[in-house]
Amino acid sequence: AQSVTQPDIHITVSEGASLELRCNYSYGATPYLFWYVQSPGQGLQLLLKYFSGDTLVQGIKGFEAEFKRSQSSFNLRKPSVHWSDAAEYFCAGANTGGFKTIFGAGTRLFVKA
């Protein structure tokens, strides 16, 4: 069955430190992959997406993600975390574009001063 897995339920990083959130997918073919961010009490906002081509994709708010086919991974990174990045992050995948996207369980990011 198709799935998206986020191994970390929560992560704490210091402000200014680098960040990497893990995501693994299980699809028959290369899926369309997405990262979303959810601030408390809000809906989800699209950070970035990967369809094909360059395996390093840039998104909004200084985030980037790297697609690694050999590891079935699509990890999200940011070089320097700001306190405003504290939120929940969802990795997601779909067979065709964004149709019927499947979401991971989410990783909550805490940022300490």
Added chain:
Amino acid sequence: NAGVTQTPKFRVLKTGQSMTLLCAQDMNHEYMYWYRQDPGMGLRLIHYSVGEGTTAKGEVPDGYNVSRLKKQNFLLGLESAAPSQTSVYFCASNGGGGQVTYGYTFGSGTRLTVV
């Protein structure tokens, strides 16, 4: 501002009561979706629509019904609410028509409590 609007934002129901959640989008999107979000489970697809007048079941459709009489609106109904339907409900939309190459636009959610 263009986007997805959900009403209401909060609701408390008694077991057995019914209600309808409304989702409206003004981006001319073909596809619309209803998800529920529960702690530790991410978002699970309830129902979806690929265009006006169409609906289909998602991963967790039991206890819910939907309608899409107009392209811009997607309604989610609970005929007889149960405590297990306590959740946060999100509506989302995206383009449709051949290859869809961008992600969802989400509404801000409806927090439903069934007592």
